[in-house]
Amino acid sequence: MGSLSISNGENNGCLENSIYSNGLIGKVQSEGDQLQRKSCWYEEEIEDNLRWSFALNRILHTGVTQYQDIQLLDTKPFGKALVIDGKLQSAEIDEFIYHECLVHPPLLHHPNPKSIFIMGGGEGSTAREILRHKTVDKVVMCDIDKEVVDFCKSYLVVNKEAFGDPRLELIINDARAELQSRVEKYDVIIGDLADPLEGGPCYKLYTKSFYENVVKPKLTNNGVFVTQAGPAGIFSHTEVFSSIYNTLKHVFKYVIAYSAHVPSYADTWGWVMGSDSELMLKAEEFDLRMKQRMNGENRFLDGTTFLSASTLCKAVRKSLDNETHVYTEGCARFIHGHGKLN
Structure with missing residues (x-):
């Protein structure tokens, strides 16, 4: 804490x-x-x-x-x-690393992303990055905590334009309940959730049953899912990163784990992306899609950077290859700390 x-x-x-x-x-x-x-x-x-x-x-x-x-x-x-x-x-100084890594790989791997669903994302930075994509018609941001969203809207000026964009639909609800209640499907679903913390509100949204029974049915045919996946350093990746990767491998045909150093986190951070359509663009195609589809320049991510980010070090690759844990509500893993609800 x-x-x-x-x-x-x-x-x-x-x-x-x-x-x-x-x-x-x-x-x-x-x-x-x-x-x-x-x-x-x-x-x-x-x-x-x-x-x-x-x-x-x-x-x-x-x-x-x-x-x-x-x-x-x-x-x-x-x-x-x-x-x-x-x-x-x-x-403020390095959030662009996290949000560029979370948002742009799944949107760029999709052939034509128009509808996006964000689970969490209350600070607005994920929506900000999504709305840079010219193909996007609609973004649904669903966060459970209205006070956090209102707090961020008031204090984080950098995201003021995103919160005011007419393409953004802001919903205060539990992401599971909201996804289940909606008829429409989405090209990309993004898990910008708090870490799976014992006593926190989010760990049930990292489980195999949630991915399999709630998330996947709400994706379009070429749909892509991505989630932040906690610390991914050489010593910290076994907390939840390797488990989330292995869990998504039980749900999607193609799964990519990638990571980047975020200075304010004091560690390397991880994301996992899954789809039933083939992933892994070449660096040149990644860059071409960025140029054609996006407004403005990324500060961190391009095709070469993503190739590097998805090339994990030997020790982490070995752990992910050998990981057998599947994330369930009854057999959860948590990062260090305790949530308010504990």
Whole structure:
């Protein structure tokens, strides 16, 4: 879980708000107070014996919803950062890496993506990237937590245009229930969900039964599904990444796992893409489709980068090849931490 703390125990005006998280009390500076250099910190416990921390300028907002704890931090190294249930979800300086990797591979592998369904995506960045594609007519973004969506609409100015795009339909509901209730099918379905966290609201949306019985029937003939799949580093990939990959292999004919380093996550991050139509464009075709279909330039992803991202290192490839765990509600895996509902 994430924590906010004051170094050296100094009383420097950071006493107006307090957050209790994972047994630690962090004292938070209000916006009008002066902050001594490197005295206010955010700390996230990645493993039992490993923590990641960085200095803050100030706390912009904190809140507690029915489902999650949320914080918006103004950090020194990463700009504005959204934290949910003590896990950093997105940081202003490098969120483009995550969102370009999540969105563009499935849309570019589809021959003509017009209708897209986002599970989660409350901050709006996934919708922003999808709406850069000229072929897209409709984007349905379904997030369970209205307060998180409203929070992001208010504070994340970079996504203001996306939230106002007439092609975007915003739904507040459980993604499973929403998909099941809809008659229409989608060219691409994107899982931009919170990590599978014990006590969190999302882990049931990483299961074989969900992929097989809910997601796949809602895809068109050439449909592509992609999900964020948690940490994918050489030591962290066995938490959930390898299991999600193996689970999707039981559902789709073609499955690709890929990863990229995201600095604010302090790790390599993973995504898994599946379809019953063949995947894996050549780099040249990937780039050509980007040029023909998309508005604006990517900052991170192109054909060569995707080829590299989907060429995993030897140790991770071996783990994925040997993985036997299938993700079910009764046999789930979780990343380190605990959700609010626990």
